[in-house]
Amino acid sequence: xxxxxxxxxxxxxxxxxxxxxxxxxxxxxxxxxxxxxxxxxxxxxxxxxxxxxxxxxxxxxxxxxxxxxxxxxxxxxxxxxxxxxxxxxxxxxxxxxxxxxxxxxxxxxxxxxxxxxxxxxxxxxxxxxxxxxxxxxxxxxxxxxxxxxxxxxxxxxxxxxxxxxxxxxxxxxxxxxxxxxxxxxxxxxxxxxxxxxxxxxxxxxxxxxxxxxxxxxxxxxxxxxxxxxxxxxxxxxxxxxxxxxxxxxxxxxxxxxxxxxxxxxxxxxxxxxxxxxxxxxxxxxxxxxxxxxxxxxxxxxxxxxxxxxxxxxxxxxxxxxxxxxxxxxxxxxxxxxxxxxxxxxxxxxxxxxxxxxxxxxxxxxxxxxxxxxxxxxxxxxxxxxxxxxxx
Numbered sequence: 001x002x003x004x005x006x007x008x009x010x011x012x013x014x015x016x017x018x019x020x021x022x023x024x025x026x027x028x029x030x031x032x033x034x035x036x037x038x039x040x041x042x043x044x045x046x047x048x049x050x051x052x053x054x055x056x057x058x059x060x061x062x063x064x065x066x067x068x069x070x071x072x073x074x075x076x077x078x079x080x081x082x083x084x085x086x087x088x089x090x091x092x093x094x095x096x097x098x099x100x101x102x103x104x105x106x107x108x109x110x111x112x113x114x115x116x117x118x119x120x121x122x123x124x125x126x127x128x129x130x131x132x133x134x135x136x137x138x139x140x141x142x143x144x145x146x147x148x149x150x151x152x153x154x155x156x157x158x159x160x161x162x163x164x165x166x167x168x169x170x171x172x173x174x175x176x177x178x179x180x181x182x183x184x185x186x187x188x189x190x191x192x193x194x195x196x197x198x199x200x201x202x203x204x205x206x207x208x209x210x211x212x213x214x215x216x217x218x219x220x221x222x223x224x225x226x227x228x229x230x231x232x233x234x235x236x237x238x239x240x241x242x243x244x245x246x247x248x249x250x251x252x253x254x255x256x257x258x259x260x261x262x263x264x265x266x267x268x269x270x271x272x273x274x275x276x277x278x279x280x281x282x283x284x285x286x287x288x289x290x291x292x293x294x295x296x297x298x299x300x301x302x303x304x305x306x307x308x309x310x311x312x313x314x315x316x317x318x319x320x321x322x323x324x325x326x327x328x329x330x331x332x333x334x335x336x337x338x339x340x341x342x343x344x345x346x347x348x349x350x351x352x353x354x355x356x357x358x359x360x361x362x363x364x365x366x367x368x369x370x371x372x373x374x375x376x377x378x379x380x381x382x383x384x385x386x387x388x389x390x391x
Contacts, residue, residue, distance in 0.1 A: 007213025
């Protein structure tokens with residue numbers, strides 16, 4: 001699928017979306033580069049204006065020149081049929097289109113404009129995500145289903161009717177796309193909602209009634225811990241059941257915040273569940289009354305940042321390093337045990353303990369560090385471990 005496989009036995013793909021004005025070529029290129037460096041394997045951009053559509057080929061060209069290969073997905077609402085037709089270079093430059101059936105047109109125009117977009121996908125041999133959202137569901141379809149439900153002997157609760165309409169919109173649109181000539185293997189579906197239990201229910205139902213690859217994500221997840229926890233709670237349940245072929249974590253960043261956080265959270269979800277590995281994992285204790293110094297916390301944060309920053313280099317040079325575990329522990333209670341269980345680990349002294357820090361590699365103590373340079377010495381040992389055990 002446009003250079004990256006989604007579905008079947010392919011790994012679950014991590015994707016993200018820019019929040020720049022796509023017409024601002026340089027800003028969009030910089031953000032796509034940052035998202036790709038963070039590990040986004042697909043990056044979606046908004047294509048909502050003539051200027052944005054005209055910018056897309058230039059963005060793709062700049063990314064190729066700079067060595068960034070993440071496929072670019074075009075996100076279309078309301079006027080996608082016009083933009084794709086008027087800007088064939090945009091239609092060709094994009095790796096994939098995202099179409100929202102609720103926003104392709106109203107009444108009789110809906111079918112015609114949907115067909116125009118699918119025809120462009122067929123002409124340019126592009127895959128399509130048919131993405132239905134709770135907040136932009138086809139209102140004509142929902143009204144029909146609500147009327148039918150009212151006439152039923154045993155009416156269903158409103159959430160059940162809405163979930164059914166979401167699924168009908170997605171699957172019905174996908175089948176219509178196939179009738180128009182789009183290959184079954186070029187279609188991805190999503191039915192996004194903003195509540196955890198609703199997402200679990202709708203994707204369980206969707207997975208039983210079709211075999212298209214599924215794009216998984218809690219839409220409008222929110223800010224900070226709320227967005228992270230809600231997305232993780234919803235997607236972990238579904239991923240554990242084998243539902244979901246590509247994921248996006250839709251976090252709201254603070255003003256000026258790091259857009260790449262959504263990529264890191266998506267990776268952490270998959271890695272913590274043992275589904276994929278992206279970067280070496282740091283095992284660190286939470287601290288207690290035995291760890292009144294913040295030294296182990298600072299070292300854990302420093303090592304975690306160091307590992308993540310090294311990954312763009314290590315990924316190609318040292319294959320398998322993403323599976324490595326590094327323990328940074330704060331006292332003697334669990335420190336030696338956790339350090340032995342990691343690939344490489346350090347057990348720092350807690351309150352009242354001898355001011356030494358044993359280091360373990362593959363279960364064996366190799367050295368005891370002490371003095372003012374423990375952090376730098378341990379980083380050097382981690383680097384040495386990577387060089388001698390991977391690649």
